[in-house]
Amino acid sequence: MTNVLMCGPMNISGGVSIHMKNISECLSNMGFNIIFYDFSKNDTNNMYIGNFMKLYRRTIGLLTKAIIAHNDYDLIHIQSSGGICSFISTFTGALISKIFNKKLIVTFHYRPSIQFVEKYRFLFSFVLSNSKAFFVVSNKQKKLIENIFPWASNKVAVISNGFDAAKFKIIDKQLCRRTLYLPNDSKILLTIGNLFNVKGHKYLIEAVHQLVYVHRKDIICIIIGSGPLEEEIKEQIKSLNLEYNVLLAGNIAHDKIPIWLNSCDIFVLPSLIEGNPTVMFESIGCGKPFIGTDVGGIPEVIISNKYGLLCEPQNSAKLVENILEALEKKWSAIDIVEYSKQFRWDIVAEKIAIVYQKTNL
Numbered sequence: 001m002t003n004v005l006m007c008g009p010m011n012i013s014g015g016v017s018i019h020m021k022n023i024s025e026c027l028s029n030m031g032f033n034i035i036f037y038d039f040s041k042n043d044t045n046n047m048y049i050g051n052f053m054k055l056y057r058r059t060i061g062l063l064t065k066a067i068i069a070h071n072d073y074d075l076i077h078i079q080s081s082g083g084i085c086s087f088i089s090t091f092t093g094a095l096i097s098k099i100f101n102k103k104l105i106v107t108f109h110y111r112p113s114i115q116f117v118e119k120y121r122f123l124f125s126f127v128l129s130n131s132k133a134f135f136v137v138s139n140k141q142k143k144l145i146e147n148i149f150p151w152a153s154n155k156v157a158v159i160s161n162g163f164d165a166a167k168f169k170i171i172d173k174q175l176c177r178r179t180l181y182l183p184n185d186s187k188i189l190l191t192i193g194n195l196f197n198v199k200g201h202k203y204l205i206e207a208v209h210q211l212v213y214v215h216r217k218d219i220i221c222i223i224i225g226s227g228p229l230e231e232e233i234k235e236q237i238k239s240l241n242l243e244y245n246v247l248l249a250g251n252i253a254h255d256k257i258p259i260w261l262n263s264c265d266i267f268v269l270p271s272l273i274e275g276n277p278t279v280m281f282e283s284i285g286c287g288k289p290f291i292g293t294d295v296g297g298i299p300e301v302i303i304s305n306k307y308g309l310l311c312e313p314q315n316s317a318k319l320v321e322n323i324l325e326a327l328e329k330k331w332s333a334i335d336i337v338e339y340s341k342q343f344r345w346d347i348v349a350e351k352i353a354i355v356y357q358k359t360n361l
Helices: 015-029 047-058 060-068 084-100 114-119 121-129 139-148 173-180 201-215 230-239 254-263 278-285 316-328 333-343 345-359
Strands: 003-008 033-038 075-080 103-108 131-136 156-158 187-192 219-224 246-250 266-269 290-293 308-311
Touching (some): 015 345, 121 131, 121 139, 201 219
Parallel strands (some): 103 131
16 A cells, blocks of 8 residues: 655645545556645634744655654655745755655646746756656646656646536536526526635636627526625725626535536636636536636636637637637537546546556555
8 A cells, every 4th residue: 555645735626636635536546545634724813923924834844744653655746836936846856855755646736837937947956856646737837837847748647627516517507596596587606716816817707798788688697606806896896886697605515516517507707817728627527617717727728619618818808709609609518527537536546546556666
């Protein structure tokens, strides 16, 4: 049996946490012994102390855990998200690998720019040198890193995000709408994402304004998520007289998301930047067409207009065109679901398990 020290954010919302939890469960079912170290554990509401604790848990805290438990694991797997504050955990993992002769696997979820990789070139080089495998979530990320570090190309591999097919499946739309007290006679657009600039909510709301006041009155757009732009988004909705057409639902527990996905007609993700969004797989798992932007790993998944429609980011006019086309088009939910099956978490976990087994020989 292979023992794995799995390190990453466990107790927060977001794609990395969902990825880590589901992959770990699948790997456990395959016979791997997973030992967790949670980066997100935080017992304070003070921002400064909280930021210090984030850095501490990814450096000294992780190193301490690795020392105390050094006899309990064979591999250390770092799930890294966000910018440098999160990536520093991979550097700590590389130190642990070097000092204690532990084999290191990294999953890098962040959508890095060339500037980001070049800025932290030494860190990347050190981590890649000491990793047995460096997973990224899109071919675009893979090519970027390989172009800068061609000597590490044999270590870099694509492991996509996925979804739980037992939870994210087709459920009767009218039943879901009754459960959520949503009208049956409206066309419902759904988007899920924290309220940050990079998620592009501004452009979706602009598109809804044009849809409602130029094309059709029956549009309701539901935004799930919270974040620092909440007041700004509320003000935009008010200024465009969209109080009855754009609903802010706030944070929704992940186990309730399938009901919301199945209540909508189309799922929309207007992001300016993305890696490989988990919610994309969850939406197609529910048979919903994905309307989004041509960024990150999205076009590597939405490869046909049988599954969705894409446009460049920051273009509300083109978003309007795609939404109108999607609302008029007769989609095959069965075809979308059948396509989605290759992205089930258990399928993704099997690919990771193969790397674990090769690494631990």
